[in-house]
Amino acid sequence: MTHLFFRRVDRYTLVGPVREGGEDSMKAEELDCLLIHTPKFDNWYKPLGDFIWINYLPIGIFALADLLVQHGYSSKIVHLGIEWIEDHNFNVIDFLRENKAKVVALSLHWHHQSYGVIKVAEAIKTNYPDLFILLGGFTASYYHKEILEEFPFVDAIIRGEAEIPLLKLVEKLREKDRDLQDVPNLTWRRNGEIMENELSYVATEEDINRLRFTNIRLLKNHETYVNYVGHPFIWKKGFSKEQNFKKLSIGSKTFPLAIGRGCPMSCTWCSGSAVSQKFITKRIKPIYRSTDKIIDSIKEALGYGYETMYVVFDPFPEKQEFFVDLFARIREEKIRCEMIFECHGLPTKTFIDAFHDTFPNKESFLCISPETGSERLRKI
Template sequence: MDCLFVHSPKFNNYYRPLGAYTFINYMPMGVLALADLLTREGYETEVVHLGVEWIEDRGFSLLDYIGRTHPRIVAFPLHWHPQAYDVMEQARQVKEAFPEVFVLLGGLTASYYHREIVEQFSCVDAVIRGEGEIPLLRLVEAVRNSGALEQVPNLTWRRGEVVCENPLAYCASQEIVDGLCFTNFTLLKNHRTYIDWVLMPFFVKGFSKERNRLFFSLKTRMFDLMIGRGCPVNCTWCGGGRDAQRLIAGRRQVIFRDAERVLDSIREALRWGYETMHVCFDPYPQQPDYYLKLFARIREEALPVEFFFESYGLPTREFVDAFARTFGPRSLLALSPESGVEEVRRRNKGYAYTNQELWDCLAYIRDKGVKVDLFFGLGLPFERAEDLQETARLITRIRRHFPNVQGIRTFTIEMEPGAPWQRHPERFGIETNQLTFSDFSRIIKRKRRDLARSAIIYPGTSLISVRVPGRHSNRGCRRSGAAVFVLSIPMPAGRAHRSGGGCSAAPRP
């Protein structure tokens, strides 16, 4: 075999009422596309999802599987930072057992920390930075033919004791992205399990597949639909915004896939048994022409599909009208006000809006019969304890007036590699101990999400927010988090504290 892709979830997580669970079960949407690209170029390729293998066979051994399949390259996607410890541990074991195997990393987190990883982790032979289609093809060819690595774009690698950084010379064009296939599930080992049972970012270990689906899913098979790449704005917490993508991938413009290629992906996903398309790519919320045309084509084709669409800002009325005409009652729009305080929202979101604009938009969506999910943040830069009360009041008003709002969820904001507040904490009144890759890996290793270690205490108030497993958006906007319950418990005054590492936000000046 030429290349074995290995997706490793974060295996060791704990939440007291439910017990142990796996996290980061969704694969990055580009993994199947890269595997398919290699296959079409004549290279033998397979994808193994260690979480899926654990579900099907608790005794599955990656090392035994490598011993049977003999891959030249083992490629670990390291896209989201909660995977860091598990991915590096798997890479270490592979290299110790098979020193001749070329161990490769890719993804946003690996790209951001590419040099540190290659310098400090001898188990990793190379990291492909940024977007990987052409770099991966050239690397696989070089490894198969014992060729030189100097001509592989975007590659950070080791020559003896010297770390080499090849130029960041490749960033995919629309033509290349249009030629990719994101639905070749035949390349994924036990793909039926992934499609039918990996329905949320987490999987509770003590529950069966059936009970996980019953209690912890949206009761629909949801496919992450690839629409495009890039972002024109920066949100303070996001490691996939404009500046991060320029730094990590050299991407300076937004590209959209051709709508007909997107329709191909929808048709193929439906044939595999998916029912709902999840879209988290909305770089121009006030310019909906692309989606208006796509929705019109879906209606023309009469495709029996639902949509879960995450808007980066507020959707226009034209967008809402088209959404209502195109999709059925199980579809919904997701909006992320983040805070009930307009100034906090303005200072953190790339596309901010007033509370009145949010209210008017919700009213229009309600009148069109479309369901909505709302997402709020907690622990935002410049946020004060009293701002949480304002957010709570806004949430209460929304619940009273908008029965079409299906869920209102509040999440603590985690530090993301490459996010503006992680790169420049001093600009946001932030103190953080999550600066290097080793910082993230060490914190992730020791973190256990039980009640005692997952609280943020707000000084001078009676509020404790408790984190529980929740949303982890692993698509375009790299934001992770956990659901929050706010409990009224008398607390002494003191400094705000976020346990288990992370950051503390200074009061707004």
Template sequence: MTDLLIFHIGRKEKDRISIIHMPYGVLLSCDMLNKNGISCKIFNAAAEISAGKKFSLTNIIKKYEPKILGFTLQWHSQMLDTFKEIRKIKKAFPDKKIIMGGITAYFFSKEILKREKAVDFIIRGDPEIPLLKLCRKIKYGERDFNNIENLSYRENKKIKENPIKYSIDEKTFSSLNYSNFDYIINKNSVFKVSNNFWVGIKNNKIFYPEPFKKRFFYITSRGCFYKCSYCSAANYHLFCGRKKPVYKSPESTAKDIKKILNQGIDNIYFPTFPDTDNKNNFYIKLFKILRKKKISFNCTIDCFKLPDKNFIDSFYKTFKNNLSDSFIVISPDSFDEEIRIKNKNQNYTNKELLALLLKAYALGIKIRLYLIAGLPFSNKKTFIENILYSKKLYAFKNLEIINNTVPIEPFSPLFLNPKKYDVKIKCKTFKNFIFKKSGDLGYSTKNMSEKNIFNLIKIFNEEMSKVSQDFHPIEIRNTN
């Protein structure tokens, strides 16, 4: 018998399954609960379908007999399928209390509680302590939820939103682990598909765009210094009451990573790099500990800023025996420096980027650059400039360049302030987001329609294929 069973529902369409990865912070919440007397398990339904397994959520609930059910709602593309499943489950188990959490759940908390009667509670922002308090009250039959921070719920048919007073601190963050994979009921399916962001469906058979590897996404921090026009992160963390990023300690992270590697993970992906001024030097400290403990692995790390020489040197020293399957990911977004600073608030130059690429090339470090088509203020001229500059950069044999789109996101500056970015928002309401097709951007810029943007990506892929036999364009359809 389990107190809380958390489900992650992805999005299933005729030709694909997407949102396969659950937000891995749910493992920390699960760890917090299990360490404090509330038994908790996780079932990733999207991964189970993607692994080709048949199952029934009803049967899983009957087997584990949870009193409380949780659902992740991190990304808006989950909404349609998630609410369908919640309604079915509430009908079958009317006495089960249902909790939701995640960025999208926070943004639409009032709308969800107003429209989706099957949902009982929403936790806005960091969930660890509020979720623990809520589960204790439900478990022991208490009905007063006024003192639970970050909580939205109904009381006497009215929606109540308790103040945002909790955000995780370093001590709590460092005390919790990602490595307790036994919390995941279907962990084998989760790691079978972990190297893919989506899987395809053709003739009723599932195919995988990426080869089989066990990959884990390790979140080392919460919070973001940057305010990219298209991203929810910075605004979301402000709404969470976080004044600056909080880090898991390097010591705790290294210990956790060792446990993860002992469970057969091939690649660890660090999708957060919040260290803008290098005063914290989190990764430099972490890499030093990894070398001291002789912990090495295939590593991919997202650098939302331009990493400096010390970082490159430290990365090389730590992963020099794993460079064939390790990457540093940098997102200049555009090679037009003016557009970059307007959309990312980062003012590094192409000359500085080139110097970094030369340094990485000399050390044999693979670099992956991400560009974004359809950024505010961009046009066909700047797009052609991106193609020309990309062709020049392909002289580096250790380089990949990916040009993609980013859909409209709640909490993003672009969504909250479209006039500033001179964009026209098509996806404005809760209902719009629920029924938005996964291939839609949800906005157009002053200079380009959605159709223009997707056509330009096709041109980019065609042009890049001419200059590099190793160029493999990713599918341009958005899968978020």
């Protein structure tokens, strides 16, 4: 079974000719930074190997790519799962031959991606030894030392939040400056020694309000991502795009809406908890984007064809004035969309009423997952 898994990962991410033509084909160009998302190409539950998952991009990848573009650097995003959907013979090695990049940044946010990300990084470094291989995301941040110790083909890892660190790193590497000691949050190699720069960058509300989370055109084959990759996040390899959307999604094009960052709670099962964030990113409290910026994101997402906004940010369930005000603004702007909202606690009646007034259709709903250690309450 292990060998089969190896072959499948290689087949789906590395082997075969690059697809040519097509309206959304990325023209050959030199890139300052190519960001790559590697989903988990295999599953270990029956039927074995039938599904691709971790298909949603971490929400910050669009913001990172757009930030680089805003500062005059060329940047694109490639989702290896989307490329396999469009062409089973897609080859990231050939793609990089035609689209030379100074930095390849691989997202290792969810631990399920680990094997695939490491194999892709190794293959790229083997074929392009001078290319700078960078990892980021929660899992990469937590295991930054172990990854650099075990995998010499990884050049650096950005720990925690990445906007300013990535910007400074790309700036230095474009100038052929390999002295990276002033790049915040970076673990890297200098003359074979692993260096750990200070974890000093944590985004403020002012910082995240400068970010654009909806420059979706920076993703290669973004139409496929918008139109067919939906909730609940899995992709059956034997189905067509249309069958996947019809049978394995909620039937609505769903956009993960960025509301803010951080969490005050410490759920034992969540690596995004307050304890984890304090350790991994040094974030000590949640921050919110402005209502204006969130409204702009909703409008842009709808412009791409999205229909439903998906929100998983509810840091203070007992104090929900922010969302009551946001919902009122959506109504004032006469924005027509649906919303799925994952509640971190029991929502207040005021919140429920405001949500229903704003999103009255059955396609919009609240997700509640009450947990308790009491057997009596569990049986209610």
